[in-house]
Amino acid sequence: MAFLNYHHLRYFWAVAREGNLTRAAEKMHLSQSALSVQLRKLEEHLGHQLFERENRKLVLTEVGRIVLDHAETIFKTGDELQSLLKSGQASNRQVLRVGSVATLSRNFQFDFLKPLMGRTDLELVIRSGSLREMLAQLDAHTLDLVLSNLPVPRDAENLWHSHLLARQRVSLVKKPVKGEKPFRFPEDLKTVPIVLPSLQSDIRADFDLILEQAEIRPLILAEVDDMAMLRLLARETPGVTLVPPVVVQDELRSGVLVECCKIHDLQESFYAITQSRRFPNPLVAQLIQQVKGEV
Known part of the structure; x- marks a missing residue:
């Protein structure tokens, strides 16, 4: 196999950063046609298409995203070489990009990623948003996996994999009060106000069904779609x-909150969502298997 032409790689890197052939050509002081030829030569050398056109914009293919990661590593290594010669210090790091839905417990996210914490050879990138936003980024190869409390349907167009990581019970928690009578579920919810996850939550739908069957209309103080805010309101x-205990585990340990009722019919599930790829990030499989082994 012929040696990789790093000039071609630099041209590709410029186009990938700009997302536009014309702007990249201007920055590289080349004609658009000349730059296009250089890109085509790189694709022919690698044997893969690196870009797709979407609405007049160049979008990286899966292979293109991988090539970009390596290109950035190569150019970063060149910068580190110069830095090493000047200061005597350099590093070489892998990258793992993780998306997380806003409704997911931050404590669970931390526990999931804990095996990677402290690794000096790894850069961990964490993004948060709606499940739709995170899946779009996964599809665009800008994320390696998405953490969610809901599985994603798999079909011929979207080859998602929803890896079940854990199932955890759900409880009612509150601030401790001395001399208070034991909480009776669900009867006491006729008079005791409650903070709930939003209607988009899977556990909320099941909880509402339990109360409906008991003919109880709760006094709802707030509905929250963010677990960090739910934790603050509980305090x-x-x-x-209503919350999975993992969300408020620190408050339960310190006594700021107490668990007044375990709802045995409710569980929250946690998933790692990945996509079928020819060149998956090897860190993803390692992390999922490690967490599954601990469940």
């Missing part, structure tokens, strides 16, 4: 909060 509001 500050009167009444009870």
Whole structure:
């Protein structure tokens, strides 16, 4: 196999960063046609298409994303070489890009990623948003996996894999009050106010069904789609909060909150969502298998 032409790689890197052939050509002081020829030569050398056109914009293919990662590593290594010769220090690091839905427990995210914490050879990139936003980034190869509390349907067009990582029970928690009578579920929810996850939550739908069957209309203080906010409200509001204990594990340990009722019919599931790829990030499989082994 012929040696890789690093000039071609630099041209590709410029186009990938700009997302536009004309702007990249201007920055590289080349004609658009000349730059296009250089890109074509790189694709022929690698044997893969690196870009697709979407609405007049160049979008990286899966292979293109991999080539970009390596190109950035190569150019970063060149910068580190110069830095090493000047300061005597350099590093070489892998990258793992993780997306997380906003409704997911931050404590669970931390526990999941904990095996990677402290690794000096790894750069961990974490993004948050709606499940739709995270899946779009996964599809665009800008994320390696997505953490979610809901599985994603798999079909011929979207080859998602929803890896079940854990199932955890759900409880009602509250601030401790001395001398208070034991909480009776669901009867006490006729008078005790409650903070709930939003209607988009899987556990909320099941909880509403339990109360409906018991003919109880709860006094809802707040509905929250962010677990970090749910945790804060549990600490500050009167009444009870419906939440997986992992979300408030620090407050339960310190006694700031107490678990007043375990709801045995409710469980929250946690998934790692990946996509079928020819060149997956090897760190993803390692992490998922490690976490599954601990469940």
